[in-house]
Amino acid sequence: MNYRSIKGTKDILPGESSRWQFVEQTIREVFHRFNYKEIRTPVFENTALFSRSIGELTDIVGKEMYTFQDRSGDSITLRPEGTASVMRSYIQNNLGEAQPLVKLYYIGPMFRQERPQAGRLRQFHQFGAEATGSPTAETDAEIIAVAIEIYRRLGITNYSLKINSVGDEECRPKYKEILRNELVKIADKLSPESQKRIEQNPMRVLDSKDERDKALTANMPLIVDHLNEECASHFEKVKSLLTSFGIPFVVDGRLVRGLDYYTKTAFEISSNELGSQDALAGGGRYDLLIKELGGKSTPSVGFAAGMERLMMILEKKEFQSPEPKPALFIAAADESARAWALKTAMQLRYQGIYVETDLLNRSLKAQMKEADRQNAKYSIVVGSTELAAGKALLKDLSEHTQQEVPLDNLQQFLR
RNA sequence: GUGGCCAUAGUUCAGUUGGUUAGAACGCCAGGUUGUGGCCCUGGAGGCCGUGGGUUCAAGUCCCACUGGUCACCCCA
Numbered sequence: 001m002n003y004r005s006i007k008g009t010k011d012i013l014p015g016e017s018s019r020w021q022f023v024e025q026t027i028r029e030v031f032h033r034f035n036y037k038e039i040r041t042p043v044f045e046n047t048a049l050f051s052r053s054i055g056e057l058t059d060i061v062g063k064e065m066y067t068f069q070d071r072s073g074d075s076i077t078l079r080p081e082g083t084a085s086v087m088r089s090y091i092q093n094n095l096g097e098a099q100p101l102v103k104l105y106y107i108g109p110m111f112r113q114e115r116p117q118a119g120r121l122r123q124f125h126q127f128g129a130e131a132t133g134s135p136t137a138e139t140d141a142e143i144i145a146v147a148i149e150i151y152r153r154l155g156i157t158n159y160s161l162k163i164n165s166v167g168d169e170e171c172r173p174k175y176k177e178i179l180r181n182e183l184v185k186i187a188d189k190l191s192p193e194s195q196k197r198i199e200q201n202p203m204r205v206l207d208s209k210d211e212r213d214k215a216l217t218a219n220m221p222l223i224v225d226h227l228n229e230e231c232a233s234h235f236e237k238v239k240s241l242l243t244s245f246g247i248p249f250v251v252d253g254r255l256v257r258g259l260d261y262y263t264k265t266a267f268e269i270s271s272n273e274l275g276s277q278d279a280l281a282g283g284g285r286y287d288l289l290i291k292e293l294g295g296k297s298t299p300s301v302g303f304a305a306g307m308e309r310l311m312m313i314l315e316k317k318e319f320q321s322p323e324p325k326p327a328l329f330i331a332a333a334d335e336s337a338r339a340w341a342l343k344t345a346m347q348l349r350y351q352g353i354y355v356e357t358d359l360l361n362r363s364l365k366a367q368m369k370e371a372d373r374q375n376a377k378y379s380i381v382v383g384s385t386e387l388a389a390g391k392a393l394l395k396d397l398s399e400h401t402q403q404e405v406p407l408d409n410l411q412q413f414l415r
Numbered sequence: 416g417u418g419g420c421c422a423u424a425g426u427u428c429a430g431u432u433g434g435u436u437a438g439a440a441c442g443c444c445a446g447g448u449u450g451u452g453g454c455c456c457u458g459g460a461g462g463c464c465g466u467g468g469g470u471u472c473a474a475g476u477c478c479c480a481c482u483g484g485u486c487a488c489c490c491c492a
Contacts, residue, residue, distance in 0.1 A: 004483075059490050063416080081492085110492085115416075117486060126492060193489075209488085259491095268492090279492055306492035333450050366444090368452040381451055397452065 008114070008122025016311075018323045023310065024107060027127050027150055034146045036105040036129050041085035043109060047075040053084040053289055055260030057200055064112040078111035081259070082128050083286070083302055084293075091295035096133055105129040107307075118312075119277035125307035128283070132290070135299035137237035140265045140285055143301045144238075145245050147269060147281050150305075156271070156313055159280060161247065163267040164224065164255035165235040166203070169288065171228040172263075176202055178221055186216050206254040222253035231264055238265055257282060261289040265301065273313050280313075281305030327414045329371030330357040333364050333383030340387060344410070351411055372397060378414060382407065 005011060012020055028038070051061045066078040079085055086104055089095070095102045107127035114120055129146060131139050144161070151159055167175060180202045187195055194205045194213050206217055227235065242249050249267075257266045266284035274280070283303025291297040328348065332341040338361070345357040356374055358367045364381065371379040379395050386392035386407065394413055395402040405413045 007483080064490080112491080114490065115488095116484090117488095120491075124492075128492085257491095276487060277491070282492060304492055309492065329452095331451075363445090364450055365446095365452080370452085372452040376452095379452075383450065385450085393451090395451080400453095 006122070008116040010121060010123075019311065019314070020307075022322075023154065023307070023314065024127075026153055027107060028105075030146060030150045030153055031105040031129060034103070034142065034149075036103045036131075036146065039086055039089060039104045039106055040108070041079075041082075041089050041106065043111075044076050044078050045085055045088065047077040049084050049088055049293070050077050050080060053087070053259075053261055053293060054081065058260060060112060060259070064114055066111045066113055080112045081110055082106050082108070082126055082304055083130060083259075083261075083289070086130050086302075087132070087290055087293055087295070087300070090130075090132055090298075091290060091293060096296070096298055099133075101131065101133040101139075103129070103131045117277065118275035119306070119309045121308060126304045127307060128281075128302060128304035130300055130302035132300040133298055134301075135287065137234050137241060137265075140234075140238045140301050141241035141245065143283060143303055144242060144267055145247060147283070147303050147305060148247050151269070151280070151310075154310070154314065155317065156310075158273050158313075159269050159271045161242075161249040161267060161269050162252040162255050163238070163242075163249050163265065164252050165227055165231055165264050166256065166262055166266045166284070167223050167227055167231050168263045171226060171231055172223070175221070175223045175226040178226065179203065179206075179223075182220055183217075189216055203256045207256045224251065224253045234264055257284055261286040261292070263287045267303070269305075271309075271313060273316060274309055277309065279306070280309055324354060326354050326356045326371075326374050326376040327378065328353065328355045328410070329367070329374060329376040329379040330355065331364060331367040331371065331379055331381045332358060333381050333386075336384045337382045337387060341382060344407075348411060348414075353411060353414060380405075380410070 031038070047065070047067050050065060054061050056062070060080050065080050068076055070076050086106060090102065090104075105128065108125065109123050110126050111123055113122055116122060127150075129143060131143055144163070148161065166172060180198060183190070183198045183202055183205055187198055189212070190198075190205065191208065191210045191213050194208050194210065197204045203223065205213065206220060206222070208214065208217070224235070239249070239251070252268075255266055255268055262284045264285040264287070267282065268279055269281040270278045271280050272278065281303050282305075283301070285299070285301045287299040288297075290300060330341040330345050332338040338358075341357045345355045348355045356371075356376065358370065360366075362370070368379065368381075376397060379397055380392050381395075382392050390408065391404050391406050393402045394405045394410070403413070
């Protein structure tokens with residue numbers, strides 16, 4: 001085998017693509033119910049868009065992006081996530097001028113050069129939504145609710161919703177300083193990874209998976225206890241709204257988002273049916289991002305969710321989507337009928353009927369086997385005798401029944 | 416980027432203490448008195464045993480490297 005797909009990329013083969021279509025359709029339906037409109041942005045952008053929005057110091061920007069120079073020397077990057085592109089488009093197209101609140105969703109491939117493992121690919125797919133133009137807790141709650149509703153509609157129950165507030169540009173720096181001072185005291189006992197983070201991103205130390213780190217930081221101050229008035233009341237409102245929606249959640253004071261642009265609400269939906277990559281969706285509020293990207297200061301909330309991880313759970317459930325099956329297989333019993341079979345198949349297709357016929361000049365037996373393999377609802381065998389008589393036996397392949405039908409009006413019997 | 420495990424027909428897997436032309440099941444193709452699928456029977460096609468080195472009289476089997484896959488760390492959706 002000379003050519004293989006690139007490491008970390010996967011073909012979605014015919015057997016599974018119908019399942020993807022079904023899931024994508026469900027996602028779209030839920031978004032439409034909440035009045036989110038689809039936006040489709042290019043899969044590549046100027047590198048600076050991502051490094052600016054996601055954060056120079058994040059792993060994504062630092063070592064995971066597919067970045068290259070195009071032939072004119074510009075630095076281009078395959079999008080590692082969706083929000084930056086959507087916000088770029090929001091600004092570029094002045095979407096906020098036409099209405100105060102813009103609700104968008106997207107679904108498509110993203111690219112990150114990480115080591116592949118269960119639930120992690122280099123080309124993967126995300127769906128997500130952004131509600132831009134509203135600072136209210138109601139909007140945060142709706143964003144969380146739409147994500148939850150998608151999983152509910154797909155029959156996924158074994159998930160947990162964790163929420164936190166990461167503060168704003170006023171209270172977060174103050175808290176970080178308090179936390180940093182505490183962490184410095186135990187720095188030599190922390191894992192090397194955590195030690196590095198004390199200066200640049202102390203909140204991530206609390207998010208460490210290392211058991212010793214967890215124990216050492218068990219009594220560290222949490223940001224939820226150091227929010228300013230504004231952030232605290234916002235957080236309270238989000239929680240009470242979720243409760244009123246009937247959406248269970250747990251407050252996780254250690255939850256941190258991986259991207260730098262988040263403020264106030266942060267949330268994550270995870271599943272214990274996945275492997276170590278157990279996050280199904282994550283999101284939160286990012287009131288500073290649009291201004292950071294050169295737009296007019298505009299508050300915004302959003303989330304992103306992984307398609308592959310969702311599909312992994314649905315596979316386990318033996319969840320199946322209806323694969324389209326041919327309504328009719330036309331078998332030609334002899335040479336004289338082959339042209340008729342093909343022509344008739346075409347005519348029925350013009351009428352919108354799903355029809356298959358033989359293209360390999362196979363024996364009648366082979367054609368019948370093919371009809372069976374395709375799970376066709378009906379088959380009909382036509383030869384010179386039937387052509388002369390103008391009628392043939394239409395066979396129901398699963399009911400094992402047959403009836404004589406006129407060849408010039410097949411479609412009315414196909415049901 | 417680091418580590419564990421794995422690599423034999425299209426697929427899932429056998430393959431003895433190293434020993435002749437590498438097997439099974441399913442799938443695929445063809446037949447079963449020439450015009451009818453699913454079950455059954457018969458036959459057939461299909462493998463550089465991941466790649467390259469090494470040990471040995473002899474390697475699918477033992478050793479090394481590489482590649483690929485997979486899981487975990489890391490990171491994240």
